[in-house]
Amino acid sequence: MSYLNNVTGTREDILTTRSVMKRGSYAILEPDGLVKNMIPGFEKCAVTIMASPKLGASFVDYLVTAEPGGGNTKGFGNPGEEIFFYVFEGKVKVWNEDKEAEVTDGGYIYCPEGKKLYFENIGDTDARAFLYKRLYDRVEGYEAYTVIGNINDVPWSYYEGMEDVLVKDFLPAATDLGFDMNFHILAFKQGACHGYIETHFQEHGAYVYSGQGVYNLENDWVPVKKGDYLFMGAYCLQAAYGVGRGEDFAYIYSKDCNRDVRL
Template sequence: MSYLNHITGYREDILSSRSIVKKGNFALIEPDGLVKNVIPGFEKCAVTILASPKMGASFVDYLVTMDQGGGFLKGFGGEGIEAFLYILEGRVKVKNEDKEAELTEGGYMYSPEGKKVSFENVGEAPARAFLYKRRYNRIEGHEAYTVWGNINDVPFTPYEGMEDVRVKDFLPSATDIGFDMNFHILSLKPGACHGYIETHIQEHGAYIYSGEGMYNLDNHWIPVKKGDYLFMGAYSLQAAYGVGRKEEFAYVYSKDCNRDVEI
Protein backbone atom coordinates (compact mmCIF):
# COMPACT_ATOMS: atom_id res chain seq x y z
CA MET A 1 0.00 0.00 0.00
CA SER A 2 1.37 3.43 -0.94
CA TYR A 3 0.15 6.95 -1.54
CA LEU A 4 -1.67 7.91 -4.72
CA ASN A 5 0.16 11.25 -5.08
CA HIS A 6 3.59 9.59 -4.75
CA ILE A 7 4.62 11.92 -1.91
CA THR A 8 6.59 9.96 0.67
CA GLY A 9 8.79 10.76 3.65
CA TYR A 10 8.40 13.47 6.24
CA ARG A 11 6.46 16.66 5.48
CA GLU A 12 7.91 20.08 6.16
CA ASP A 13 4.78 21.13 8.06
CA ILE A 14 2.52 19.53 10.66
CA LEU A 15 0.28 16.71 9.48
CA SER A 16 -3.15 18.01 8.48
CA SER A 17 -5.98 17.14 6.13
CA ARG A 18 -9.14 18.72 4.68
CA SER A 19 -10.82 15.31 4.57
CA ILE A 20 -13.92 14.75 6.71
CA VAL A 21 -15.69 11.40 7.12
CA LYS A 22 -19.04 11.13 8.92
CA LYS A 23 -19.99 7.50 8.34
CA GLY A 24 -23.47 7.07 6.90
CA ASN A 25 -23.89 10.84 6.60
CA PHE A 26 -21.32 12.53 4.36
CA ALA A 27 -17.66 12.56 3.47
CA LEU A 28 -15.16 14.88 1.82
CA ILE A 29 -12.00 13.10 0.74
CA GLU A 30 -9.15 15.21 -0.60
CA PRO A 31 -6.48 13.64 -2.86
CA ASP A 32 -3.62 14.04 -0.38
CA GLY A 33 -3.48 10.96 1.82
CA LEU A 34 -5.35 8.63 -0.52
CA VAL A 35 -3.73 5.22 -0.66
CA LYS A 36 -3.45 2.66 -3.45
CA ASN A 37 -5.04 -0.76 -2.92
CA VAL A 38 -4.00 -4.14 -4.28
CA ILE A 39 -7.21 -5.71 -5.62
CA PRO A 40 -7.31 -9.03 -7.51
CA GLY A 41 -8.17 -8.54 -11.18
CA PHE A 42 -6.69 -5.06 -11.53
CA GLU A 43 -3.43 -5.35 -13.47
CA LYS A 44 -0.85 -2.54 -13.74
CA CYS A 45 -3.29 -0.19 -11.99
CA ALA A 46 -3.24 2.22 -9.07
CA VAL A 47 -6.66 1.78 -7.45
CA THR A 48 -8.21 3.82 -4.66
CA ILE A 49 -11.53 2.89 -3.06
CA LEU A 50 -13.41 6.13 -2.40
CA ALA A 51 -16.82 5.04 -1.02
CA SER A 52 -18.04 1.64 0.12
CA PRO A 53 -20.58 0.03 2.46
CA LYS A 54 -18.00 0.45 5.22
CA MET A 55 -18.58 4.21 4.85
CA GLY A 56 -22.35 3.72 4.74
CA ALA A 57 -22.80 3.76 0.94
CA SER A 58 -24.87 1.20 -0.96
CA PHE A 59 -22.29 1.32 -3.76
CA VAL A 60 -18.53 1.31 -4.30
CA ASP A 61 -16.65 4.09 -6.09
CA TYR A 62 -13.08 3.72 -7.31
CA LEU A 63 -10.47 6.02 -8.82
CA VAL A 64 -8.33 3.97 -11.21
CA THR A 65 -5.06 4.95 -12.91
CA MET A 66 -4.01 2.45 -15.60
CA ASP A 67 -0.49 2.18 -16.92
CA GLN A 68 -0.05 1.18 -20.56
CA GLY A 69 -1.67 -2.24 -20.99
CA GLY A 70 -3.21 -2.08 -17.55
CA GLY A 71 -6.85 -2.54 -16.62
CA PHE A 72 -9.33 -5.20 -15.54
CA LEU A 73 -9.16 -7.83 -18.27
CA LYS A 74 -11.01 -10.73 -16.61
CA GLY A 75 -14.29 -8.83 -16.31
CA PHE A 76 -15.47 -6.50 -13.56
CA GLY A 77 -18.91 -6.90 -11.97
CA GLY A 78 -20.91 -10.06 -12.47
CA GLU A 79 -24.03 -11.75 -11.17
CA GLY A 80 -26.34 -9.20 -9.54
CA ILE A 81 -23.82 -6.35 -9.94
CA GLU A 82 -24.19 -3.36 -12.28
CA ALA A 83 -21.11 -1.34 -13.22
CA PHE A 84 -20.31 2.06 -14.70
CA LEU A 85 -16.96 3.28 -16.08
CA TYR A 86 -16.21 6.93 -16.93
CA ILE A 87 -12.94 7.92 -18.61
CA LEU A 88 -11.29 11.01 -17.13
CA GLU A 89 -8.27 10.91 -19.45
CA GLY A 90 -6.51 8.53 -21.80
CA ARG A 91 -7.56 5.89 -24.33
CA VAL A 92 -9.28 2.78 -23.00
CA LYS A 93 -10.76 -0.26 -24.74
CA VAL A 94 -13.95 -1.29 -22.95
CA LYS A 95 -16.19 -4.27 -23.64
CA ASN A 96 -18.90 -6.55 -22.33
CA GLU A 97 -20.87 -9.26 -24.12
CA ASP A 98 -23.00 -6.60 -25.88
CA LYS A 99 -20.49 -3.98 -26.95
CA GLU A 100 -16.81 -3.24 -27.54
CA ALA A 101 -15.62 0.35 -27.89
CA GLU A 102 -12.50 2.47 -27.57
CA LEU A 103 -13.26 5.34 -25.21
CA THR A 104 -11.39 8.58 -24.69
CA GLU A 105 -11.90 11.48 -22.25
CA GLY A 106 -15.62 11.77 -21.52
CA GLY A 107 -16.34 8.23 -22.72
CA TYR A 108 -18.44 5.92 -20.60
CA MET A 109 -20.08 2.51 -20.46
CA TYR A 110 -22.86 1.21 -18.21
CA SER A 111 -22.94 -2.58 -17.96
CA PRO A 112 -26.07 -4.20 -16.46
CA GLU A 113 -26.01 -6.90 -13.82
CA GLY A 114 -24.73 -10.28 -14.97
CA LYS A 115 -22.63 -8.78 -17.79
CA LYS A 116 -19.03 -8.32 -16.73
CA VAL A 117 -17.15 -5.38 -18.25
CA SER A 118 -13.45 -5.46 -19.04
CA PHE A 119 -11.23 -2.48 -19.77
CA GLU A 120 -7.64 -1.92 -20.87
CA ASN A 121 -5.48 1.16 -21.41
CA VAL A 122 -4.52 0.97 -25.09
CA GLY A 123 -2.77 4.34 -25.16
CA GLU A 124 0.89 5.13 -24.51
CA ALA A 125 0.19 7.47 -21.58
CA PRO A 126 -1.51 6.51 -18.30
CA ALA A 127 -5.31 6.55 -18.36
CA ARG A 128 -7.56 7.60 -15.48
CA ALA A 129 -11.13 6.44 -14.84
CA PHE A 130 -13.94 6.72 -12.31
CA LEU A 131 -15.45 3.28 -11.65
CA TYR A 132 -18.70 2.37 -9.87
CA LYS A 133 -20.47 -0.83 -8.87
CA ARG A 134 -23.73 -1.49 -7.07
CA ARG A 135 -26.09 -4.42 -6.49
CA TYR A 136 -28.93 -4.08 -8.99
CA ASN A 137 -32.44 -3.77 -7.59
CA ARG A 138 -34.52 -5.84 -9.99
CA ILE A 139 -38.26 -5.30 -10.55
CA GLU A 140 -40.56 -7.60 -12.49
CA GLY A 141 -41.11 -6.77 -16.14
CA HIS A 142 -38.23 -4.32 -16.49
CA GLU A 143 -34.47 -4.53 -16.92
CA ALA A 144 -31.50 -2.29 -17.65
CA TYR A 145 -29.29 -2.69 -20.73
CA THR A 146 -25.82 -1.69 -21.92
CA VAL A 147 -25.37 2.03 -22.57
CA TRP A 148 -22.23 3.67 -23.89
CA GLY A 149 -21.11 6.92 -25.50
CA ASN A 150 -19.21 10.11 -24.83
CA ILE A 151 -20.73 12.71 -22.53
CA ASN A 152 -19.03 15.48 -24.52
CA ASP A 153 -21.53 14.70 -27.30
CA VAL A 154 -24.46 15.30 -24.92
CA PRO A 155 -25.63 18.94 -24.64
CA PHE A 156 -26.05 20.62 -21.27
CA THR A 157 -29.58 21.55 -20.24
CA PRO A 158 -30.58 24.16 -17.61
CA TYR A 159 -30.91 22.65 -14.15
CA GLU A 160 -34.40 23.37 -12.82
CA GLY A 161 -34.69 26.42 -15.09
CA MET A 162 -31.37 28.03 -14.07
CA GLU A 163 -29.23 28.97 -17.10
CA ASP A 164 -25.98 29.23 -15.07
CA VAL A 165 -26.48 25.79 -13.51
CA ARG A 166 -26.41 23.04 -16.13
CA VAL A 167 -26.78 19.26 -16.12
CA LYS A 168 -26.12 16.24 -18.34
CA ASP A 169 -27.58 12.74 -17.92
CA PHE A 170 -25.64 9.61 -18.86
CA LEU A 171 -28.46 7.05 -18.69
CA PRO A 172 -32.16 6.98 -19.72
CA SER A 173 -33.40 6.53 -16.14
CA ALA A 174 -35.90 9.38 -16.47
CA THR A 175 -37.89 7.43 -19.06
CA ASP A 176 -36.99 3.78 -18.36
CA ILE A 177 -37.56 2.37 -14.87
CA GLY A 178 -35.48 -0.66 -15.73
CA PHE A 179 -32.58 1.50 -14.55
CA ASP A 180 -32.30 1.88 -10.77
CA MET A 181 -29.58 4.53 -10.89
CA ASN A 182 -28.14 7.27 -13.08
CA PHE A 183 -24.98 9.27 -13.52
CA HIS A 184 -25.01 13.00 -14.13
CA ILE A 185 -22.69 15.95 -14.58
CA LEU A 186 -23.61 19.17 -12.79
CA SER A 187 -21.77 22.37 -13.71
CA LEU A 188 -22.15 25.70 -11.89
CA LYS A 189 -20.77 29.00 -13.13
CA PRO A 190 -19.05 31.19 -10.51
CA GLY A 191 -21.76 32.60 -8.24
CA ALA A 192 -24.37 30.06 -9.29
CA CYS A 193 -25.93 27.68 -6.77
CA HIS A 194 -28.65 25.13 -6.18
CA GLY A 195 -32.11 26.64 -5.87
CA TYR A 196 -32.54 25.19 -2.36
CA ILE A 197 -30.80 22.92 0.12
CA GLU A 198 -31.82 19.41 -0.88
CA THR A 199 -32.99 16.70 1.54
CA HIS A 200 -33.74 13.31 -0.01
CA ILE A 201 -33.38 9.57 0.39
CA GLN A 202 -31.06 9.15 -2.61
CA GLU A 203 -27.30 8.78 -2.12
CA HIS A 204 -24.58 10.44 -4.17
CA GLY A 205 -20.96 9.74 -4.86
CA ALA A 206 -19.37 12.72 -6.63
CA TYR A 207 -15.93 13.31 -8.16
CA ILE A 208 -15.07 16.97 -8.72
CA TYR A 209 -13.17 17.32 -12.00
CA SER A 210 -13.23 21.10 -12.46
CA GLY A 211 -13.14 24.33 -10.47
CA GLU A 212 -13.91 25.22 -6.87
CA GLY A 213 -17.07 25.36 -4.81
CA MET A 214 -18.64 25.73 -1.40
CA TYR A 215 -20.63 22.63 -0.55
CA ASN A 216 -23.29 22.32 2.11
CA LEU A 217 -22.87 18.88 3.66
CA ASP A 218 -25.41 18.27 6.43
CA ASN A 219 -25.62 22.07 6.94
CA HIS A 220 -21.85 22.53 7.16
CA TRP A 221 -20.51 24.84 4.43
CA ILE A 222 -17.19 23.33 3.33
CA PRO A 223 -14.78 24.51 0.59
CA VAL A 224 -14.09 21.88 -2.08
CA LYS A 225 -12.12 21.83 -5.32
CA LYS A 226 -10.96 19.82 -8.33
CA GLY A 227 -9.74 16.37 -7.34
CA ASP A 228 -11.94 16.09 -4.22
CA TYR A 229 -14.47 13.30 -3.74
CA LEU A 230 -17.82 13.68 -1.96
CA PHE A 231 -20.19 11.10 -0.50
CA MET A 232 -23.70 12.20 0.47
CA GLY A 233 -25.81 9.67 2.35
CA ALA A 234 -29.58 9.39 2.52
CA TYR A 235 -31.21 12.50 4.00
CA SER A 236 -27.89 14.33 4.32
CA LEU A 237 -28.62 18.01 3.55
CA GLN A 238 -26.77 19.18 0.45
CA ALA A 239 -26.31 22.13 -1.90
CA ALA A 240 -23.45 24.00 -3.55
CA TYR A 241 -22.20 27.39 -4.75
CA GLY A 242 -19.76 27.70 -7.64
CA VAL A 243 -16.81 29.90 -6.70
CA GLY A 244 -13.38 30.63 -8.17
CA ARG A 245 -12.37 32.63 -11.25
CA LYS A 246 -10.98 30.33 -13.94
CA GLU A 247 -13.23 27.27 -14.28
CA GLU A 248 -16.82 26.27 -13.77
CA PHE A 249 -17.40 24.13 -10.70
CA ALA A 250 -18.31 20.73 -12.15
CA TYR A 251 -18.58 17.16 -10.94
CA VAL A 252 -19.74 13.73 -12.09
CA TYR A 253 -22.04 11.95 -9.65
CA SER A 254 -24.29 8.93 -9.17
CA LYS A 255 -27.85 8.77 -7.86
CA ASP A 256 -30.09 5.81 -7.07
CA CYS A 257 -33.65 6.16 -8.38
CA ASN A 258 -36.86 4.49 -9.62
CA ARG A 259 -37.39 2.16 -6.69
CA ASP A 260 -39.67 2.04 -3.63
CA VAL A 261 -38.26 1.57 -0.14
CA GLU A 262 -38.19 -2.00 1.13
CA ILE A 263 -39.27 -2.69 4.72
Protein backbone atom coordinates in the same frame (compact mmCIF):
# COMPACT_ATOMS: atom_id res chain seq x y z
CA MET B 1 0.28 0.19 -0.95
CA SER B 2 1.28 3.74 -1.86
CA TYR B 3 -0.38 7.16 -1.93
CA LEU B 4 -2.60 8.65 -4.61
CA ASN B 5 -0.68 11.92 -4.75
CA ASN B 6 2.70 10.13 -4.55
CA VAL B 7 3.74 12.27 -1.57
CA THR B 8 5.74 10.35 1.03
CA GLY B 9 8.39 11.09 3.63
CA THR B 10 8.59 13.56 6.47
CA ARG B 11 6.47 16.70 6.23
CA GLU B 12 7.98 20.07 7.05
CA ASP B 13 4.81 21.26 8.81
CA ILE B 14 2.23 19.79 11.16
CA LEU B 15 -0.16 17.26 9.65
CA THR B 16 -3.46 18.75 8.50
CA THR B 17 -6.29 17.70 6.20
CA ARG B 18 -9.42 19.12 4.60
CA SER B 19 -11.04 15.67 4.66
CA VAL B 20 -14.20 15.22 6.74
CA MET B 21 -15.57 11.83 7.80
CA LYS B 22 -19.10 11.48 9.18
CA ARG B 23 -20.01 7.88 8.44
CA GLY B 24 -23.51 7.35 7.10
CA SER B 25 -24.05 11.10 6.72
CA TYR B 26 -21.38 12.64 4.50
CA ALA B 27 -17.68 12.58 3.76
CA ILE B 28 -15.16 14.68 1.88
CA LEU B 29 -11.93 13.01 0.85
CA GLU B 30 -9.12 15.21 -0.42
CA PRO B 31 -6.37 13.49 -2.44
CA ASP B 32 -3.73 13.83 0.28
CA GLY B 33 -3.60 10.61 2.29
CA LEU B 34 -5.65 8.44 -0.07
CA VAL B 35 -3.98 5.15 -0.91
CA LYS B 36 -3.57 3.04 -4.02
CA ASN B 37 -4.82 -0.53 -3.70
CA MET B 38 -3.91 -3.74 -5.47
CA ILE B 39 -7.10 -5.59 -6.40
CA PRO B 40 -7.18 -9.01 -8.10
CA GLY B 41 -7.93 -8.77 -11.82
CA PHE B 42 -6.55 -5.25 -12.23
CA GLU B 43 -3.20 -5.41 -14.02
CA LYS B 44 -0.84 -2.42 -14.20
CA CYS B 45 -3.50 -0.34 -12.43
CA ALA B 46 -3.54 1.90 -9.37
CA VAL B 47 -6.97 1.67 -7.75
CA THR B 48 -8.24 3.91 -4.95
CA ILE B 49 -11.40 2.90 -3.12
CA MET B 50 -13.55 5.90 -2.25
CA ALA B 51 -17.09 5.28 -0.92
CA SER B 52 -18.02 1.79 0.28
CA PRO B 53 -20.46 0.12 2.71
CA LYS B 54 -17.86 0.70 5.44
CA LEU B 55 -18.55 4.42 4.95
CA GLY B 56 -22.31 3.88 4.93
CA ALA B 57 -22.81 3.83 1.15
CA SER B 58 -24.88 1.25 -0.73
CA PHE B 59 -22.32 1.36 -3.57
CA VAL B 60 -18.57 1.40 -4.15
CA ASP B 61 -16.70 4.14 -6.02
CA TYR B 62 -13.13 3.82 -7.27
CA LEU B 63 -10.55 5.98 -8.99
CA VAL B 64 -8.50 3.96 -11.48
CA THR B 65 -5.25 4.85 -13.23
CA ALA B 66 -4.24 2.28 -15.86
CA GLU B 67 -0.76 2.27 -17.36
CA PRO B 68 -0.41 1.56 -21.10
CA GLY B 69 -1.47 -2.06 -21.56
CA GLY B 70 -3.11 -2.12 -18.14
CA GLY B 71 -6.71 -2.87 -17.32
CA ASN B 72 -8.97 -5.70 -16.28
CA THR B 73 -9.33 -8.38 -18.95
CA LYS B 74 -10.49 -11.06 -16.52
CA GLY B 75 -13.80 -9.32 -15.90
CA PHE B 76 -15.01 -7.00 -13.13
CA GLY B 77 -18.32 -7.53 -11.39
CA ASN B 78 -19.93 -10.14 -9.14
CA PRO B 79 -23.39 -11.69 -9.55
CA GLY B 80 -26.11 -9.11 -8.97
CA GLU B 81 -23.85 -6.07 -9.50
CA GLU B 82 -24.26 -3.32 -12.09
CA ILE B 83 -21.15 -1.44 -13.23
CA PHE B 84 -20.42 2.05 -14.56
CA PHE B 85 -17.00 3.04 -15.95
CA TYR B 86 -16.12 6.59 -17.06
CA VAL B 87 -12.86 7.66 -18.71
CA PHE B 88 -11.56 11.08 -17.67
CA GLU B 89 -8.60 10.88 -20.01
CA GLY B 90 -6.87 8.28 -22.16
CA LYS B 91 -7.67 5.80 -24.90
CA VAL B 92 -9.39 2.71 -23.56
CA LYS B 93 -11.05 -0.34 -25.04
CA VAL B 94 -14.17 -1.25 -23.04
CA TRP B 95 -16.45 -4.22 -23.48
CA ASN B 96 -18.82 -6.78 -22.01
CA GLU B 97 -20.47 -9.80 -23.59
CA ASP B 98 -22.90 -7.53 -25.49
CA LYS B 99 -20.84 -4.63 -26.84
CA GLU B 100 -17.33 -3.28 -27.22
CA ALA B 101 -15.86 0.08 -28.21
CA GLU B 102 -12.75 2.23 -28.08
CA VAL B 103 -13.44 5.32 -25.98
CA THR B 104 -11.43 8.44 -25.19
CA ASP B 105 -11.88 11.41 -22.84
CA GLY B 106 -15.51 11.48 -21.72
CA GLY B 107 -16.27 7.93 -22.88
CA TYR B 108 -18.21 5.52 -20.69
CA ILE B 109 -19.86 2.12 -20.46
CA TYR B 110 -22.73 0.94 -18.28
CA CYS B 111 -22.86 -2.83 -17.71
CA PRO B 112 -26.16 -4.19 -16.37
CA GLU B 113 -26.36 -6.92 -13.77
CA GLY B 114 -24.89 -10.16 -15.08
CA LYS B 115 -22.59 -8.47 -17.65
CA LYS B 116 -19.00 -8.15 -16.44
CA LEU B 117 -16.89 -5.16 -17.39
CA TYR B 118 -13.63 -5.59 -19.28
CA PHE B 119 -11.27 -2.75 -20.14
CA GLU B 120 -7.74 -2.18 -21.43
CA ASN B 121 -5.65 0.96 -21.87
CA ILE B 122 -4.69 0.85 -25.54
CA GLY B 123 -3.05 4.29 -25.54
CA ASP B 124 0.54 5.40 -25.03
CA THR B 125 -0.10 7.31 -21.78
CA ASP B 126 -1.85 6.58 -18.49
CA ALA B 127 -5.64 6.43 -18.58
CA ARG B 128 -7.65 7.84 -15.66
CA ALA B 129 -11.15 6.59 -14.93
CA PHE B 130 -14.00 6.51 -12.43
CA LEU B 131 -15.51 3.13 -11.57
CA TYR B 132 -18.78 2.35 -9.75
CA LYS B 133 -20.58 -0.80 -8.69
CA ARG B 134 -23.88 -1.40 -6.93
CA LEU B 135 -26.35 -4.23 -6.43
CA TYR B 136 -29.07 -3.93 -9.07
CA ASP B 137 -32.59 -3.53 -7.68
CA ARG B 138 -34.59 -5.76 -9.99
CA VAL B 139 -38.29 -5.08 -10.65
CA GLU B 140 -40.42 -7.55 -12.62
CA GLY B 141 -41.20 -6.36 -16.13
CA TYR B 142 -38.21 -4.02 -16.45
CA GLU B 143 -34.62 -4.58 -17.56
CA ALA B 144 -31.53 -2.41 -17.91
CA TYR B 145 -29.18 -2.85 -20.88
CA THR B 146 -25.61 -2.02 -21.91
CA VAL B 147 -24.95 1.63 -22.77
CA ILE B 148 -21.73 2.94 -24.35
CA GLY B 149 -21.29 6.61 -25.22
CA ASN B 150 -19.32 9.80 -24.77
CA ILE B 151 -20.63 12.56 -22.52
CA ASN B 152 -19.07 15.19 -24.79
CA ASP B 153 -21.71 14.24 -27.37
CA VAL B 154 -24.51 15.08 -24.91
CA PRO B 155 -25.68 18.73 -24.92
CA TRP B 156 -25.88 20.72 -21.71
CA SER B 157 -29.33 21.40 -20.23
CA TYR B 158 -30.34 24.10 -17.77
CA TYR B 159 -30.61 22.58 -14.29
CA GLU B 160 -34.12 23.29 -13.02
CA GLY B 161 -34.35 26.27 -15.38
CA MET B 162 -31.18 28.01 -14.15
CA GLU B 163 -28.95 29.28 -16.95
CA ASP B 164 -25.84 29.32 -14.74
CA VAL B 165 -26.20 25.72 -13.47
CA LEU B 166 -25.91 23.09 -16.20
CA VAL B 167 -26.43 19.33 -16.24
CA LYS B 168 -25.78 16.29 -18.42
CA ASP B 169 -27.24 12.79 -18.00
CA PHE B 170 -25.37 9.61 -18.91
CA LEU B 171 -28.17 7.01 -18.90
CA PRO B 172 -31.83 6.96 -20.04
CA ALA B 173 -33.16 6.51 -16.50
CA ALA B 174 -35.52 9.47 -16.83
CA THR B 175 -37.61 7.55 -19.37
CA ASP B 176 -36.73 3.88 -18.73
CA LEU B 177 -37.62 2.26 -15.40
CA GLY B 178 -35.24 -0.59 -16.16
CA PHE B 179 -32.48 1.65 -14.81
CA ASP B 180 -32.33 2.02 -11.03
CA MET B 181 -29.51 4.59 -11.05
CA ASN B 182 -28.01 7.30 -13.20
CA PHE B 183 -24.84 9.33 -13.52
CA HIS B 184 -24.81 13.06 -14.16
CA ILE B 185 -22.44 15.98 -14.53
CA LEU B 186 -23.39 19.19 -12.75
CA ALA B 187 -21.53 22.43 -13.55
CA PHE B 188 -21.84 25.78 -11.73
CA LYS B 189 -20.78 29.12 -13.14
CA GLN B 190 -19.01 31.44 -10.69
CA GLY B 191 -21.49 32.47 -7.98
CA ALA B 192 -24.18 30.01 -9.11
CA CYS B 193 -25.84 27.70 -6.60
CA HIS B 194 -28.60 25.16 -6.10
CA GLY B 195 -32.05 26.65 -5.93
CA TYR B 196 -32.57 25.25 -2.40
CA ILE B 197 -30.94 22.96 0.14
CA GLU B 198 -31.88 19.43 -0.90
CA THR B 199 -33.05 16.68 1.43
CA HIS B 200 -33.82 13.34 -0.20
CA PHE B 201 -33.72 9.59 0.21
CA GLN B 202 -31.20 9.02 -2.58
CA GLU B 203 -27.43 8.81 -2.03
CA HIS B 204 -24.65 10.46 -4.04
CA GLY B 205 -21.03 9.75 -4.74
CA ALA B 206 -19.38 12.72 -6.46
CA TYR B 207 -15.93 13.45 -7.86
CA VAL B 208 -14.94 17.08 -8.47
CA TYR B 209 -13.05 17.25 -11.77
CA SER B 210 -13.06 21.01 -12.25
CA GLY B 211 -12.95 24.26 -10.27
CA GLN B 212 -13.82 25.10 -6.69
CA GLY B 213 -17.00 25.19 -4.66
CA VAL B 214 -18.45 25.53 -1.19
CA TYR B 215 -20.82 22.75 -0.17
CA ASN B 216 -23.49 22.80 2.52
CA LEU B 217 -23.51 19.30 4.03
CA GLU B 218 -25.75 18.90 7.07
CA ASN B 219 -25.46 22.70 7.47
CA ASP B 220 -21.67 22.51 7.61
CA TRP B 221 -20.22 24.81 4.93
CA VAL B 222 -17.18 23.02 3.53
CA PRO B 223 -14.81 24.16 0.74
CA VAL B 224 -14.11 21.62 -2.00
CA LYS B 225 -12.05 21.70 -5.18
CA LYS B 226 -10.81 19.72 -8.16
CA GLY B 227 -9.62 16.26 -7.08
CA ASP B 228 -11.93 15.99 -4.05
CA TYR B 229 -14.44 13.17 -3.57
CA LEU B 230 -17.79 13.61 -1.78
CA PHE B 231 -20.19 11.06 -0.34
CA MET B 232 -23.71 12.18 0.59
CA GLY B 233 -25.90 9.71 2.44
CA ALA B 234 -29.67 9.43 2.45
CA TYR B 235 -31.38 12.59 3.72
CA CYS B 236 -28.10 14.48 3.98
CA LEU B 237 -28.80 18.22 3.70
CA GLN B 238 -26.93 19.36 0.60
CA ALA B 239 -26.39 22.35 -1.69
CA ALA B 240 -23.41 24.05 -3.33
CA TYR B 241 -22.08 27.38 -4.58
CA GLY B 242 -19.60 27.66 -7.43
CA VAL B 243 -16.68 29.84 -6.34
CA GLY B 244 -13.10 30.47 -7.42
CA ARG B 245 -11.82 31.86 -10.70
CA GLY B 246 -11.30 30.38 -14.12
CA GLU B 247 -12.94 27.02 -14.76
CA ASP B 248 -16.47 26.12 -13.69
CA PHE B 249 -17.09 24.13 -10.52
CA ALA B 250 -18.14 20.76 -11.94
CA TYR B 251 -18.45 17.17 -10.76
CA ILE B 252 -19.63 13.76 -11.91
CA TYR B 253 -22.03 12.04 -9.53
CA SER B 254 -24.29 9.03 -9.11
CA LYS B 255 -27.87 8.90 -7.90
CA ASP B 256 -30.14 5.92 -7.27
CA CYS B 257 -33.63 6.31 -8.73
CA ASN B 258 -36.82 4.70 -10.04
CA ARG B 259 -37.43 2.36 -7.10
CA ASP B 260 -39.71 2.19 -4.08
CA VAL B 261 -38.26 1.74 -0.58
CA ARG B 262 -37.74 -1.88 0.47
CA LEU B 263 -38.68 -2.73 4.07
